[in-house]
Every structure is written in structure tokens, then in C-alpha cells.
Amino acid sequence: MQDIIKGIIQKNNSKIMMVVLDGLGGLPVHGKSELEVADTPNLDMLARNSACGLHIPVSPGITPGSGPGHLALFGYNPIEWQIGRGVLEALGLGIDLKKTDVAIRCNYATIEKGIIKDRRAERIPTDKSKKITERLQEKIRKIDDVDVIFAPGMEHRFAVVLRFPKPLEKGSADIKDTDPQKEGNPPVAVTPGTTQAEKVAEVVEKLIKAVSAVIRDQKKANFILLRGFSQVPHIPHFADIYGLNPLAVAAYPMYRGLAKLIGMDAPAITGDVQEEIKFLKQNYKKYDFFFLHVKKVDSYGEDGNFKGKAEQIERFDRDLAQILALDPDVLIITGDHSTPSLLKGHSWHPVPVLLKSPYVFGGLCKSFSERECTKGELGIFPTINLMPLALANALRLKKFGA
């Protein structure tokens, strides 16, 4: 579909705003979902005057990770474009990845006589883990002609990026996880799955040895396990497909990282939604597509905190006036997936969406909720259809065929 879209794009001065309340969809607890319980007069009014519906990020029944969820929102088929674990981890820790890179998700582990005693080094505290990672970065900057970038993470987790001097071929990161998955086993040998990966595997082996030399005398966290070897996908850029100049406004690194993967501008910002909106206002003139990411809705859902999630939705409802004041031509409010507090995690449930533009019907939904959105004019549809709908409503798509 992106090929067809690319062929009928026309530019104009319209602005499209896509607000992603991470993990927006929920499930009823005592009869009502988080969205149904939350007092959201502004969202409800918007829903009454918008095209509403529910979208399915990957396929019915499939629970999307954040990567697939966002790619689908941006119009990329999340089954075709699968982002590796290492890449997501590195992006989340704020590393800008290049085509020369292999990204790896790493764990500190405890080893004794060649046997993994604890795959997570007793979940060492983040501050201690960070110190070790910083020491490793000091001692290890290069292996042969490959730059090594360490990025501290939470508890026993961190990321490593191997930056080669030249862009890597496809398949170069096809290396087996070294994590044996069960304690009491030796680590899995570094095993390349393709000939292209052999060179990378050599560097990885040297890396493990170099790291061991630095940390092997520690009682715990004296070894590392490596997983999710991956490269950035050769994914077409958002601007090239849609003719839009996009800005990502996201306080959480992983979402900026995902946006950067498809060529969005995603300057580092910190703070809460207020800060994000402030940044959005400052940059509103310079761009014509805005991805505004609101993380906290998902976080409370993941914690199983029904009331907290509802409150975050209410908080956003109060912030909405500022976004409406910018008066974008097309305003979409939705999520990247559902995160029902009941399930304490992402879920497969279709995600409510509202699309405000001068070219919709409205009048079908009384409020903004999962159940009301089933009555909306957009129906239940694959998430990748949302970008074409946004472009159409911005009058940025020419007729297909004569």
C-alpha cells in the first residue's frame, strides 16, 4: 500500500497530529474499562464530532510489542518490518544506530567454573550495574577496527553496539543468543547462522573475552550473556513515502529511537506531557506531521493500576485544550496497542481511535471508549490503514486511477 500512497501523494500546507497514548485500550473491571471510568469531557466531545473506530496493530489475537504497534501506526506492515531486540534495546537506551552497527541486548550474569550460576547476577542494582558498564566502556573502546559502545540499562541489563567501519551486509547479525536460558548450563558458544555473520561473530567472541578480563574477579556479575543480535532494517523513510516533514515528540528514548529509524526528527527531550506539549508548540511551524507520545497511560496499565491509568487518561484530557489550540487539520488520538490493567501488560484488543477533520461524519459515538468506538464510522480496521486515512483527511492524496 505504501507504494500506491507514494504514487498519489500531493503536498499542501496541512498539519497532521498523531497523539499516541501508549497502551490506551483497556478492559472492564467491575463492568467498566479505564477509558469508560475516566472523566474525559474533552475527549468525549471530540469523539462525538470525529470519525471513530478501533484498529488492530498486527492481526486479530496478536499482542503487539511497542515496535510493531508504532510501526503500524506510521503505516509500516509490522510483520514485514520486524525490529530486532538488540536494536530496540539500544534505541531505548538512547543510542543512534547506523547501518554499520550490530546491536546486542546484554545481561550481567554470574559464572562459576564455566557454568552459569545466575543468568541475571541476582538482578544487581541499577547503580552498581551502571558503574560496571562505565568501567567496561573505559577499558574497551575498540576491538580490531570495530568501535564498541556500551549503554547502561536497568538492573542486570545493558546494551552493546558494535560499530563496524563499513555498512554491513544483510544477515550479518544472524548470531545465536549466548544465553543458555537455564542456570546450570555453560553459555552457548557464539554461533553465526550465515557466512555474513562470521566476521561479526569473531568480534563478539573477542568482546566476551575482553569483558571477562575486566570483570571475572567479581563475585557476581562476572560474565555477560548476549541476546537479540540485530541490525537496523533498511526501512523506507516516512518523509520519502508520505512527503511529510515529521517530528517525534517523546520523552522516552525507545519511542524517539523508533521514530528515528524511519527518519523522523526526534530531538531528545525529558519531562512529562506538559514538557512535551511545550516542545510541540515551539516546533509547530517547522513540521507538518507530529507524533506525540504519552507514555504514562501504558505504565500504569502494566502495573495493573486501574485507577492510575484512568487518572493518566484524565490528565491528558485536561492537556487536550492546548493541542486543540494548535488547530491541526487532522488530529488523531489513539494508542499503539491496548494495555488493560486487568492483564498487567500489552494485549491483543483493538485500540480505540478518533480522527478529527472537516471531512468526517461524527455523531455516532457518545464518548471516547472502546465500546463506543465499535459504533464509529471507521469500524474495526488494520492499524496500517490509519496513515492513509490521515493523509486523505489532510487532502494530501490524489485520486487513484482515472
Added chain:
Amino acid sequence: MQDIIKGIIQKNNSKIMMVVLDGLGGLPVHGKSELEVADTPNLDMLARNSACGLHIPVSPGITPGSGPGHLALFGYNPIEWQIGRGVLEALGLGIDLKKTDVAIRCNYATIEKGIIKDRRAERIPTDKSKKITERLQEKIRKIDDVDVIFAPGMEHRFAVVLRFPKPLEKGSADIKDTDPQKEGNPPVAVTPGTTQAEKVAEVVEKLIKAVSAVIRDQKKANFILLRGFSQVPHIPHFADIYGLNPLAVAAYPMYRGLAKLIGMDAPAITGDVQEEIKFLKQNYKKYDFFFLHVKKVDSYGEDGNFKGKAEQIERFDRDLAQILALDPDVLIITGDHSTPSLLKGHSWHPVPVLLKSPYVFGGLCKSFSERECTKGELGIFPTINLMPLALANALRLKKFGA
């Protein structure tokens, strides 16, 4: 999609029950459909608290046979996996088919001077038919190096399996039906459609001659007509894709046969729905997926008996308590296709479905009917999405992507 499902399956102790009321969907007569007329307090209550919708087995406007309808329910693309009639018939009559086999659906017919007088030999009684078939099996065990297996069926129907000494090439069963479809015509000559089928066609010709030699002196049932020449497809097993241990509970042979084709346990049982439910209860501990087939709803639809079909639905409604008492984690009640009494046959209309689990909204449909299901949270969707939804609601699917 089955590839992706297979990659994210996780096992747990949940139980999934799929009840298939064959030919469930109907059409209005005097303003109301069979489901709308039927008094179904239990189904209606269930619908109010379940995820409801309508599913399309093959594609909009396409009327599915029983094979495609059921394959789609089990998550197999019915366009990709087309099962021959002979195979279905033979499996249903309890023959375990191999890659060396060609299965054929047969009829006893009455022939006079080379002209078919009755294509069904006046629907001779099952016991008489069985005796003839047993006699044929006694007399004919081999044709050349090919084993011949006869399986008695209902009334004039039976099946023959030709078991060749070696696995057959694809296309080996591409032989025209010998049934002329209309009385007053001679039987159609055995005609192979491919070079691979020529050898099989030779054996079939010899078979017809051998059978004639045995039965030609009977007044009726003195000839056989052969249809649906087919080989077993190399279809992946249900258990291998979904990690479920499935039991088919079906009194009608063809549905057991279909289930066996995808590796389900499908022990022979007889009797009505009561007997099926008894069998289900006895085996409930040993399995984690249950396909319960209720045939009669379809039978009355096929007969154009509106009232009879509605009564069969009401009868099932009364039986429902016993199924609910088993308390499966996920309960699906639906059909394999619609069979409106108005059309006296299968139809293309989307099939109503309800899915009960702790992770649904409900509250959108007042009762269980075609029209009410259009308001449900599942929308109108391809039938092959039902299995992923069942697995998701049983919490048997991990997240896709990070």
C-alpha cells in the same frame, strides 16, 4: 499467520471449547431469522456477556462447503487447503488415509442397459447397503498391486480407498466424476485429467468392472458411481501449530474425518447432542481443545424447515448449561457456515459467533442473533482469525515483537 502463531505459542492449563452449530446462520422469514425466532435465554445471556461478531469462512459472497467452513474455524486458510470429497468421506468412515492413497466417494446406483435409472439405487437402507459393501470387500481385496479398501456408509453411500504400493505424485487423483448427475444418462467414462492420474484411472476402470461382476445381477444397487477422487493434503497438524491437545466430539463421520486430517483425536461416537456432551465430559480432563459438532441445526436448514431449525437451536440452548458447567476458559459458540431455511442450503452469509472469556467487553448485544452480532466487539472478520482470538483469550500467545 499460522507461522507467526507457532512462533509465539506458550502453553498453560487453559481449556478452549469450540461449539459448532452446523449451518447456524439463517435469514429472516416473516421478518425474523431462525436465531431471532428461537427462544434461547441461555445463549442470549451468554451473548450479553461475551465478545460477539460475525465471521466469513472463505470470502464475502462465497458459500462454503463443510470442509472449508471447518478448516477456517480451525485457523487454516480454506483457499490454500482444499480437501477432496473422497478424502472427507473416507476419513469420516473411519479410514486412516496415507500418502499412498486415492479416496473415492461412491454411490450404489441402478443401471439398466447401460443407462443410469436411479443414481441412488432408491436410497437403499443402510443395513442392506452395508451387506453389499462387505461382500465387495470379501471378493475384491486387490487390483494389480493396489489394495482396495471398502468402507460402508449411510444408505446408498460408501467409500473406496485405493492404496498404492508407493506414495503418489501430486495430481494422481485428478479424475472426472463418473456420476452423470442426471438419471437417463450412461455413467461418465473414467477420464484422467493429468498424466499422473492415468495409472490410477486404469485401476479405477478395473475396479468398476470387478464390482460390476459381483453386483450386476441385483435388481437395484447393481452399479457404482464414483465421485470426488482425491488425495490427502500435506496439511500441518493442529497440535503442532497451536500446542493444543485437541479432541473432536462429532457423531457425524465427516466431521470426525476432517478433524483427523489435522491430527485431532476423533473417536467414533454415535447418538445425539446429549451423547456428545456425555462423551465430552468423560474426556474433559485429557484434552485442552474441544471441537463439539452439532449437526441437526444444519439438517433442518437444508430441508427448508424453518421451525425445525429454530427448535434445534432451542434444544441446544437447553443443553448449554452442561457445557457451561465444565467452565472452559474460553468458550466459542458459532457455526461453520450459514444454512438459511429460506435457501434450503449453505449460504454465503457471515456466521454469528460469541466468544466468552474473562478478557472481553460484552454488553453490546442484547441477544444471540445475526443482527445483534453486527453490534459486537469482534466486528465482521475472516473466520481464520477465530483461532488466534481463542488462543489469545486463553493467554496462550506471547507478545509479537518487543
